[in-house]
């Protein structure tokens with residue numbers, strides 16, 4: 001299958017670990033130049049070295065916090081100065097905590113929306129003017145299937161995901177006349193650092209062992225396992241590529257069959 005990603009340039013917001021880092025490897029494997037964005041400079045530099053030693057694509061690392069729109073604009077400007085244009089934006093930032101609804105502090109809700117929903121919106125707003133001018137661009141949002149099937153113990157993240165699914169659909173229609181497509185992936189439980197932290201928090205809140213809580217999730221997943229970050233990254237690559245030529249405003253569920261409704 002012709003992905004046509006060679007010599008394209010992709011910004012990955014949330015690149016230092018998890019699904020974002022796996023996506024960076026997969027894009028580099030296809031010859032795509034990449035801009036790695038996250039807050040932890042050291043982690044980004046380590047990742048940059050690893051990817052470069054394997055695939056020798058051009059890589060720019062920008063350590064910044066995407067909750068501030070001026071940082072997102074700087075990411076866009078710096079990337080354009082280095083690569084002349086940005087073809088692809090991948091949004092993979094989010095760190096919502098879970099818990100029992102009446103015990104979740106207000107700041108958890110605020111942080112969840114501030115980072116995942118508003119951070120994604122700000123990154124998209126930052127890259128759009130140039131994409132609109134060039135009438136070309138692909139945006140891929142990593143959202144989460146709890147936006148469609150809320151998980152009672154993960155409501156801050158589930159609500160943020162529901163908001164992003166709406167934005168993903170509406171923007172797909174809004175941007176289509178401008179030559180820009182917007183698509184999403186809804187991963188189910190995926191074994192990343194974020195997932196491990198969520199399990200630790202739920203274990204502390206409910207006084208149950210992590211394995212027990214994780215097994216409750218796995219029992220409900222027909223494929224009977226957590227996804228690996230690279231399982232999700234491979235679908236990101238598809239949506240970022242010309243292979244997904246006739247798709248916009250849509251969302252691919254990759255959850256091992258976890259979601260019970262028709263998706």
Ligand SMILES: NC(=O)c1ccc[n+]([C@@H]2O[C@H](COP(=O)([O-])OP(=O)(O)OC[C@H]3O[C@@H](n4cnc5c(N)ncnc54)[C@H](OP(=O)(O)O)[C@@H]3O)[C@@H](O)[C@H]2O)c1
Nearest residue numbers: 014016017018019038039040065066093094144190192194
């Ligand atoms: N893992 C799952 O089970 C799962 C399931 C469904 C959906 N998702 C979604 O998939 C996305 C990626 O999840 P993941 O599990 O790969 O998470 P992760 O391993 O925690 O990675 C999150 C990335 O975001 C970066 N980040 C966090 N805050 C940031 C900020 N303010 N500014 C810039 N970068 C920031 C982190 O790096 P720094 O900390 O260095 O900034 C890291 O690179 C999230 O939106 C998540 O909700 C995950």
